[in-house]
Amino acid sequence: MRFTVSGDLPQPDICHCSMCRKQSGHCFASTDIPRISLSISGEDSLSWYRSSEKVRRGFCSTCGSTLFWDPPARDWIAVAMGAFDGPTRTSVKMHIHVGEKGDYYEIVDHSPQHW
Incomplete structure (x- = not known):
């Protein structure tokens, strides 16, 4: 499976x-892409897990890579930053849900933090 995103990547x-920590093994970095900007080929290798009533998580059924965080009712889909090949030419916008972060690490950059 492959995907492409048209246009510049929004800040993640x-x-x-x-x-997110349980699903990814650590914190989860993603960028919100307008659905019309995302193109997926080889969707037969894309599997979905409904993690709540409002969200599903997409992953590659061939290699197991985490790819998408999808709230179907919205006009955007979050794409995992680790799924991009090459430079992304963006930087962290903010940290969210920091009140639930693991006790084994600190947030050391200067990006805004939201509880």
Whole structure:
């Protein structure tokens, strides 16, 4: 499976909520892309897990890579920053759900933090 995003990547959020940490193994960095800007090929390798009533998480069923955080009712989809090849030419916008972050690390950059 492959995907492309048209246009520049918006600045990513880094989520520290317990669900993202459990799903990804640590905090989860993703950028919110307008759905019309995302093109996916080889969707037969894309699997979805409904993690709540409002959100599903997409992953590659071939390699297991985390790819998407998708709130279907919205006009955007979050794409995992680690899924991009090459330079992204962006930087962290903010940290979210920092009140749930793990006790084993500190947030040391100067990006805004939201509880």
